[in-house]
């Protein structure tokens with residue numbers, strides 16, 4: 001046995017009951033804090049009582065959302081909880097890595113669907129089915145979801161596109177108050193009850209931004225325009241115009257303050273939905289300008305006056321019934337507001353036109369008082385239904401995106417809740433039929449399909465009983481005989497319908513159905529249908545007429561004569577348009593009854609739902625009085641029973657209710673076991689893995705490949721489990737079950753959690769590995785770049801140095817030239833400094849000497865004796881100036897070229913040589929202390945001389961003679 005419900009083998013009934021009682025006591029009396037249980041699958045045992053107690057505990061702790069496996073249970077708080085729906089919270093759920101780990105919320109469902117669309121795993125389109133009884137909070141929930149998508153599915157790309165997206169979202173949100181004003185009404189169960197069903201398709205583009213929306217409506221309860229149950233009200237819009245119109249508008253629309261209208265019951269009740277300004281504002285945003293709005297409200301005022309036309313019974317059948325005295329004003333006003341001639345309007349209501357015979361001769365038959373009332377009501381219903389449809393089309397044209405601008409959608413289905421009144425008719429039958437269909441979708445999609453799949457896949461599964469409503473659906477819509485088919489047949493038979501006859505037909509033809517009942521004590525003809533949400537008794541009186549919904553053709557023709565611009569648009573005089581109002585015999589098309597039209601639209605809706613991944617939100621009404629903090633167990637219990645929540649939890653808890661968010665499992669298998677991506681694909685909604693090419697399916701080969709793969713994972717599990725236990729990731733250290741079917745892998749939520757942990761670890765390792773590799777690569781790259789930078793720097797430096805040296809050379813040349821000039825000048829100056837007398841003689845001597853070979857020889861002889869010569873030259877006595885010079889010249893071996901290349905200075909007043917100077921020998925060299933390379937830290941070799949040349953002082957009196965160069969350090 002693979003699964004056991006609540007952990008027990010179904011043994012004997014008594015024993016099982018005993019176990020259950022013990023479990024129940026243990027659970028309820030135990031330490032478990034019920035309000036902390038976010039998921040009802042953790043309730044143990046799963047019974048109505050435990051589920052109820054858990055929901056109650058959470059409700060009293062102001063926790064309104066609870067997971068129940070695949071379903072979200074939403075309890076109506078009946079009080080404002082603004083912090084629960086703030087944009088910040090929406091963003092928090094949107095940004096959360098795993099929104100499922102946050103507290104259960106309608107935003108979790110919203111985010112999950114949004115991520116599913118993003119993941120692009122088939123089926124990409126999503127739908128959210130919001131169900132529950134009237135007043136449970138379906139419309140509120142849908143509104144919340146729309147606001148959520150308006151916040152999260154916006155375009156952050158550019159300011160302009162953001163503005164466009166904002167405008168679209170605003171329009172989509174503005175459609176709510178308009179549709180609620182025209183389609184909602186205050187009923188006994190809900191002050192703002194939707195009197196129509198709607199499917200809102202939120203259209204997303206490739207970037208998953210909301211680009212538009214489309215609204216599909218179902219079965220507006222148009223009878224409410226002319227007939228309201230006691231303590232109920234007409235559609236909100238009538239009260240809005242009566243309460244919110246300005247003085248001018250009141251005059252125009254003939255709505256004086258405090259005026260009584262028979263179709264406006266309970267006007268004294270003030271609701272927050274009566275806000276006329278909100279509706280007008282929203283209409284304006286949707287592109288309905290003020291003149292058109294005024295036209296609409298004028299027509300609605302006309303309908304209110306039409307309702308005040310009461311007829312007096314005619315004593316003569318041949319004479320038409322006349323309106324009562326006080327109704328004449330109403331006839332006049334209604335006619336003027338509807339743009340119709342007063343007499344024609346009255347005549348059309350009073351007199352029926354009959355066509356008979358082959359020539360289609362026209363006969364006029366005055367109607368009885370009741371029929372006059374019916375025709376009047378029919379006129380009002382016809383106008384209101386057309387107006388509502390027109391409004392929906394205007395809304396759609398305002399919010400709908402071009403077909404090529406959106407690729408995916410999220411559908412929100414908000415249909416009227418299950419209804420059961422003391423007096424139920426065709427409207428309730430249709431509403432409850434729709435609810436049965438949706439329940440069937442849930443049962444088929446989730447409860448039955450999942451269990452059947454386990455069987456097909458070869459898993460051992462102990463089937464859980466659930467309430468399958470298929471027999472009920474068979475009773476209502478089945479083929480060949482069902483309630484719908486019988487009612488339709490009555491319509492086609494074109495005979496006076498009898499309520500008793502219809503009851504008998506239904507009872508006889510459908511006697512075998514387990515869902516058909518009959519209250520023998522009831523005197524009124526009726527039948528009982530045992531719906532999944534409980535038995536409902538439907539009265540057969542008027543059922544066939546309502547199903548026919550006959551619209552006398554003369555009424556349509558009347559409205560085609562209207563001079564009112566709005567009615568002219570609603571009732572065009574288009575001969576091509578063939579409606580069901582055409583007299584029988586002129587059209588061969590089968591008569592479209594209300595039931596057949598509704599059935600067709602439901603089928604269409606179900607087709608859409610089947611093509612999407614469904615998500616379910618069950619709204620629960622904690623009490624029928626609409627009071628906060630009041631949890632009435634009995635009322636909630638009946639709702640839990642009705643929606644089969646306990647069965648859902650059973651299957652979710654015991655089964656494999658994985659709802660993965662993306663291709664994580666494939667990735668995990670790929671990482672852990674090396675499976676290629678192509679070989680597996682994930683089937684969303686069920687959370688099952690299957691092979692990607694079912695056409696090439698070969699069970700044996702597949703099993704052969706899949707089985708070891710799964711075994712590998714199962715072997716990895718203990719490791720994962722231990723790691724999870726160490727890190728405290730998962731509370732349960734026991735390996736969770738995972739099973740391999742023929743073509744799919746099945747696993748539970750805890751298993752999913754475990755695998756998620758393993759995947760996170762593997763991904764972390766991979767990330768580290770990638771990071772290491774990347775760092776190494778980056779380091780190498782940086783080194784390469786560093787070297788290149790050095791090279792470039794060196795090249796630039798050497799270029800700069802070359803440039804600098806060239807500049808220095810140029811400068812040196814300039815300096816050299818200047819120096820040479822200066823030296824010559826200095827030499828001249830130096831020469832002038834010397835003793836002038838001897839100079840004159842002496843200056844010629846070298847020239848003569850230089851030319852005389854004798855002198856040359858003499859000099860060569862003396863040259864070796866220069867030290868002695870110097871001494872002689874230095875003696876003050878006995879040696880003349882010229883001789884002294886000669887001796888010095890000879891001793892020092894001074895060059896013989898230019899006579900100005902040396903000077904011998906003598907003192908005038910003193911004997912002897914004062915100084916001997918020579919002009920610089922050789923070239924001037926500049927040495928710098930620092931390298932001209934800009935950044936190089938290189939010092940030149942220290943040089944003993946900074947500058948050579950200039951004056952060589954060979955002999956200086958009063959000092960020692962240095963035959964070395966004087967240092968001119970300052971010139972460096």
Ligand SMILES: Nc1ncnc2c1ncn2[C@@H]1O[C@H](COP(=O)(O)OP(=O)(O)OP(=O)(O)O)[C@@H](O)[C@H]1O
Nearest residue numbers: 078079134135136137138139140190193194416417
């Ligand atoms: N989450 C919520 N927070 C606060 N109030 C809520 C919430 N949900 C519902 N309500 C209250 O309950 C009322 C009924 O809710 P709503 O109109 O959504 O019910 P419904 O299921 O759509 O009913 P119907 O089928 O008749 O249209 C709302 O007008 C609102 O006052």
